[in-house]
Amino acid sequence: LxxxxxxxxxxxxxxxxxxxxxxxxxxxxxxxxxxxxxxxHVLGGGCGRGTAGVLPLPLPAGASAANPESAERLAVDWTLCEGHGLCAGLLPELVRLGPDGYPALADAGVPTHLRGRALRAVRRCPALALHLDKGADAP
Ligand code: SF4
Structure with missing residues (x-):
């Protein structure tokens, strides 16, 4: 914000x-x-109402018109994450560091325009803890 x-x-x-x-x-x-x-909405559960597809914007990667909520989402394997914080530096729009120094991820899917940077953050995570979860309709 x-x-x-x-x-x-x-x-x-x-x-x-x-x-x-x-x-x-x-x-x-x-x-x-x-x-x-x-x-x-950025870092919490939001109000619980669906937002994808409300405005005529491009659907996020992995989403479909039939299921706009099936976008890819960032996820952390907490058994691997070491709290380097690199992901928050590479993708501040979707990742913030919490008070414990570990990442807090946005609850929303990864928007299309941020997918490349999300993949970069995934590839650069030194602990291989960060990944993209595909939605149910994703190929
Ligand atoms: S870069 Fe990887 S290990 Fe470091 S805080 Fe992010 S998810 Fe955890």
Missing amino acids: EAVREAAGGVRGRGACGHPDGAARFTLSALSAFTDDLAA
């Missing part, structure tokens, strides 16, 4: 027209008005 806030702040006043300013204001307003809800 902080990365989104910084990106929106960096856009203001830099467009050739007012459209980027409007989009940045909308984003910053939503972040301010829904801070707790957004935090709950």
Whole structure:
């Protein structure tokens, strides 16, 4: 959420027209008005309502129109994880380090635009603890 806030702040006043300013204001307003809800969705269980397929966005990798919730998800094998924290540095949008220094993963599936970086984090995990779980419909 902080990365989104910084990106929106960096856009203001830099467009050739007012459209980027409007989009940045909308984003910053939503972040301010829904801070707790957004935090709950990013790193918690959220409100329990389905979100995939609500907006006309590309489906995450592994998802299908029939089952938009079947996206790949990041998972940690806790018997292997040594708390290096490398994954949080490589993929801060989906992984945060908890107070114990171990990763806390976003509850949502891996969005298509982050799949490459998620695979990179998986490959670089020194303990081979991080992996992508495929959804039920994934090939
Ligand atoms: S990089 Fe691997 S071992 Fe290190 S915290 Fe992440 S999952 Fe655990």
